[in-house]
Amino acid sequence: MAARMRVKIARTVGAMFVNSDGAVLLGLRSATKRTWPGYWDIIGGHVEDGESLDDALVRESREEVGLVPRRFKLIARFRERRPEIHGDALHHVYAVTSWQGGDPANVCDEHTELKWFSIGEMLLLKNIADAEYPRFARLAVDAVTFKSSGGQRRYP
Template identity: 65%
Template sequence: MPNQIARTVSAMLIGPDDKVLLGLRAPTKKVWPSHWHTIGGRVENGESLDNALIREVQEEVGVTPTQFKIIATVRERQPEIFGDAFHSVYAVTSWRGGDPTNVCDEHTELKWFSISEMRLLTNIVDPNYPSLAEIAMGAAFKPAR
């Protein structure tokens, strides 16, 4: 059987101040070490994308997404280094469980970024994240406040 392309989910958590939560991946990680990345990970066999999103966000930042929508699916930018994968990126505009906190060893730091701050990062996994954040912050995805 040929190698299957990995599937991952990424959560672009959008805070009430229109900032995006990113995690600085631990330097010991095999994939994109020491790079700013969205919250997420691999989809397990038999798991839906939505269920994987909820599980990964719970495991990494201790909150449960309650309002989310897929905004893009992108192919791994460096498959020759990190393996081929499809990454499903979600806008997460509401969650329960308080403020997201770093509850695992995936990241050494969590930080909220404005779109302009994201554009200045030289060690961001995907340089298209700021554009995806603009989509995520669009009126169609914002919860009623």
């Protein structure tokens, strides 16, 4: 009897940085990227083997925009909607409501541009990596207006 191979599902983390105006930071993915080139996406990437989701969120944020999340909350988890194109993955989206490092900077080749978007502006984007991002952004903005640390993690 042939043994069935178990396919490993990739795990990703994404940061929805929310500023004091309730705008969400998105990056325009470089045309050279394999997944979602030329699309506006949240900040993040793959979780490495043995890495926790929280540690991956901090690492990816630092690598891509030079920020270190300090307060964040998991607001969504979903399977890749187009696995035939992008591979199977389980995505984890976090509202990031406090960070260290000042203003975001495009510190790698992942994105060609960074920009803060209101939820209304996000709804108008034709090239957004996931149509659910505006809904997730509403959850992220609500996490900021909540203001207490109940339910949010603080990263050392």
